[in-house]
Amino acid sequence: MTALLGQVQLRDRSTGEASCVADNGFCPSWIADNFDRYVDPLLQHVFLTVVSLAIGFGISFGLALLAHRRRWLVGPITQVTGILYTLPSIAVFFLLLPLTGRGNTTALIALVAYTLLIIFRNVMAGLDGVPTEAKDAGRGMGLTRRQLLWRVELPLAVPEILAGLRIAATTTVGLATLAFFAGAGGLGEQIFADITFKSNVVTAGGLAVLLAAALDALILLAQRAVTPWARARA
Amino acid sequence: MNSPDTAQVEGPSARPEAATLEFRGATKRYPGQAEAAVENLSLEVPAGEICVLVGPSGCGKTTAMRMVNRMIDISEGDILLDGRSVKERDPARLRREIGYAIQQIGLFPHLTVAGNIATVPRLLGWDKQRIRERVDELLDLVSLDPADTRDRYPAQLSGGQRQRVGVARALAVDPPLMLMDEPFGAIDPINRERLQNEFLRLQREIHKTVVFVTHDIDEAIKMGDRIAVMQKGGKLAQYAPPAELLLHPQGKFVEDFVGADRALKRLALQRVREVDLWEAPLVREGESAAEARAKVASCEVPYPLLVNGDGRPLGWLSEQALAAERVQADPRSTAEPVVELDDVLRDALSDLLQHDTQYGPVVDEHGVVAGVLSVELIGDSLKAETEGEPSPA
Numbered sequence: 001m002t003a004l005l006g007q008v009q010l011r012d013r014s015t016g017e018a019s020c021v022a023d024n025g026f027c028p029s030w031i032a033d034n035f036d037r038y039v040d041p042l043l044q045h046v047f048l049t050v051v052s053l054a055i056g057f058g059i060s061f062g063l064a065l066l067a068h069r070r071r072w073l074v075g076p077i078t079q080v081t082g083i084l085y086t087l088p089s090i091a092v093f094f095l096l097l098p099l100t101g102r103g104n105t106t107a108l109i110a111l112v113a114y115t116l117l118i119i120f121r122n123v124m125a126g127l128d129g130v131p132t133e134a135k136d137a138g139r140g141m142g143l144t145r146r147q148l149l150w151r152v153e154l155p156l157a158v159p160e161i162l163a164g165l166r167i168a169a170t171t172t173v174g175l176a177t178l179a180f181f182a183g184a185g186g187l188g189e190q191i192f193a194d195i196t197f198k199s200n201v202v203t204a205g206g207l208a209v210l211l212a213a214a215l216d217a218l219i220l221l222a223q224r225a226v227t228p229w230a231r232a233r234a
Numbered sequence: 235m236n237s238p239d240t241a242q243v244e245g246p247s248a249r250p251e252a253a254t255l256e257f258r259g260a261t262k263r264y265p266g267q268a269e270a271a272v273e274n275l276s277l278e279v280p281a282g283e284i285c286v287l288v289g290p291s292g293c294g295k296t297t298a299m300r301m302v303n304r305m306i307d308i309s310e311g312d313i314l315l316d317g318r319s320v321k322e323r324d325p326a327r328l329r330r331e332i333g334y335a336i337q338q339i340g341l342f343p344h345l346t347v348a349g350n351i352a353t354v355p356r357l358l359g360w361d362k363q364r365i366r367e368r369v370d371e372l373l374d375l376v377s378l379d380p381a382d383t384r385d386r387y388p389a390q391l392s393g394g395q396r397q398r399v400g401v402a403r404a405l406a407v408d409p410p411l412m413l414m415d416e417p418f419g420a421i422d423p424i425n426r427e428r429l430q431n432e433f434l435r436l437q438r439e440i441h442k443t444v445v446f447v448t449h450d451i452d453e454a455i456k457m458g459d460r461i462a463v464m465q466k467g468g469k470l471a472q473y474a475p476p477a478e479l480l481l482h483p484q485g486k487f488v489e490d491f492v493g494a495d496r497a498l499k500r501l502a503l504q505r506v507r508e509v510d511l512w513e514a515p516l517v518r519e520g521e522s523a524a525e526a527r528a529k530v531a532s533c534e535v536p537y538p539l540l541v542n543g544d545g546r547p548l549g550w551l552s553e554q555a556l557a558a559e560r561v562q563a564d565p566r567s568t569a570e571p572v573v574e575l576d577d578v579l580r581d582a583l584s585d586l587l588q589h590d591t592q593y594g595p596v597v598d599e600h601g602v603v604a605g606v607l608s609v610e611l612i613g614d615s616l617k618a619e620t621e622g623e624p625s626p627a
Binding site: 140155156228229 | 303305325326327328329330331334336337338339340341342343344345346353354357386387389390403413
C-alpha cells in the first residue's frame with residue numbers, strides 16, 4: 001500500500017469548512033466548491049468506458065457471427081474469452097505495462113478483454129433464441145443466409161444483445177476505476193488520491209455509480225426504441 | 235369438388251397460371267440410414283389442384299414437400315415444376331416463387347402484419363405503393379380488416395388471425411404453387427374447421443396448385459382433390475381422389491389408415507344439395523287445417539313445418555296445432571337444426587344427432603326451405619354408395 005500511495009499524488013484540500021475537512025468528513029459545501037476537479041477524470045472515465053465497450057462489442061459481435069456460421073468455434077471462443085474474463089485486472093495492467101506502456105492503450109486493452117465474454121455469450125444466446133419456425137419460414141420464402149441473418153435473426157436477437165451490452169457497460173465502469181494503475185486516469189485516480197477523505201471518495205465513487213446507471217438507462221432506452229415489437233401484447 | 239374449368243373462369247383475371255408439379259422417382263436418403271426418408275416417389279399434381287400428402291409421423295410426407303422448394307436436397311430422381319427440374323434452379327429464387335406456410339406459421343415477431351406479408355415482395359424489389367396495395371388486398375382476401383390489422387405485431391393476434399396472416403404472406407407474390415405443412419395443426423378444432431372452409435373458399439377464387447401436408451385423414455379427405463397416402467420408409471401407398479381412396483383403398487395399410495369408418499368418412503364428400511331431399515309439408519299460420527293435414531299425408535315427413543311469409547322455417551307443428559279449423563302458430567319444437575344446401579352430409583348428420591332429431595329443414599342461400607333432410611336419407615345415400623363394394627368386415 002505504501003508503494004501505491006507513493007505512486008499517486010495527494011491532492012491538497014485547500015478550501016472549505018476547515019473542521020469538516022480536517023475530520024475527513026462528508027462536507028457538501030466542500031464538494032460544491034471543488035466539483036470542477038472531478039470533471040476531467042469523469043470525462044476520461046466516460047472515454048475509457050465507451051471506447052472499450054465499442055471495441056469490445058465490435059470484436060465480440062464479429063466472433064459471434066463467425067461462431068454462428070461455424071458452430072465448432074463456440075467452445076474455443078467461450079474458453080478463451082472466459083480465461084480473459086477471470087484474470088485479475090490489476091495483474092493484467094501490470095503485465096501489459098512493459099509491452100504497451102502507461103496510458104490509455106494498456107487500460108483499453110484490459111477493459112476490452114473483460115467485455116468479450118459477456119457480449120459474445122449474449123449475442124450467441126440472442127441468435128440461438130430465434131424461433132426455429134421463423135428461421136424456417138424465412139428460408140422457405142427465399143431469404144438467403146445473409147438476408148436471414150440481417151433481416152430476421154439479428155433483429156430478433158437485439159433484446160439479448162443489448163442486455164449483454166448493459167451488463168458489460170456496468171462492469172466496465174467499475175473496472176475502469178482501476179485504470180489509473182495503467183496510468184490512464186479516470187475516477188479511480190481521484191478516489192485513491194485521497195482515500196481517507198469521505199467527501200472525495202463519495203463524490204468520485206458516486207459519479208462512477210451515476211455513470212453506470214446513466215449508460216444502463218441509455219442502452220435500455222435505445223433497446224425500447226428499436227424493439228417496439230418486444231412489448232407488443234394482445 | 236369444384237372443377238378446374240369453372241374455378242378458372244371465376245378466378246381474378248391477369249393472374250399467372252397455376253403450375254403443374256411432378257415428382258419423378260424422387261428419393262431422399264440420409265447418410266448412415268438404411269431406410270430412405272422418401273423412396274422413389276412419383277406422382278403428378280395437375281395445375282390448380284390440392285394434393286394432400288398424408289400419413290403417420292415419420293412417413294416422409296414433410297420431407298417430400300420440402301424437396302419441392304429444395305429446403306431438402308433430392309438424392310435421386312427429380313421434381314418438375316411446370317416441366318422444369320427444380321434442381322437446376324437457384325434455391326432462393328425458386329423459393330420466392332413458391333408460397334410457403336408451415337405449422338407454427340413462423341410469422342416474424344419483430345415485423346408488423348404488413349411487414350410480414352411484404353417479405354417476399356421486398357425481396358423482389360416491388361415499390362412501396364405496390365406493396366401497400368397488395369398487403370391490403372391480401373388481408374381482405376383472408377377476411378381480415380386491413381385498417382385494423384396491418385400495423386399489429388404477431389403477438390397481438392389470435393391464433394386464427396395469425397394463421398390467416400400466414401396464408402396471406404404465402405400468397406404475397408401470387409405464387410403458382412403453395413406448400414402448406416400442417417397449416418391448421420396448432421389451431422383448436424372449431425377454428426380449424428372454419429379455417430379449412432375459408433381456405434377451400436379462397437382456393438375456389440385463387441385456384442393455386444397446392445401441396446398440403448397433414449397427418450389427419452379427415453383433413454386430407456376434406457381438403458384434397460387428390461390424396462397421396464404415404465407409409466413408413468417414405469413409400470407411396472396410394473394416390474387417388476378422396477372418393478376413390480375411400481371406396482377402393484389399396485392394401486391393408488391404406489385400409490387401416492383411412493379407418494374402418496371410411497363409409498362414414500365418405501359423408502364428408504357429399505353435399506346436401508346432391509341428395510334427393512324429401513318434400514317438406516310447409517304450412518303457414520292461419521291456413522286451413524284440413525289442407526295442412528292433406529299435405530302431411532302426402533309427404534314422407536310426419537310433421538307439418540311452419541314457415542313464415544318468406545318461406546323461412548319457424549318450427550315443427552304438433553297435432554294440436556291442426557286440431558282447430560285454422561293452423562295455430564304453436565310449434566312443438568324449433569326448426570333446429572337448419573341445414574344448408576352447401577353443408578357436407580357428415581356435418582349435417584352430426585347436427586341432426588346433436589339435436590336428437592330425425593329431420594332437419596334444408597334451406598337455400600336465401601334461407602328459404604328447399605326440402606327436408608332425414609337421418610334415413612343419409613342412411614340411404616350411404617347404402618347407395620357402398621353398393622357393389624365388398625363389406626369391410
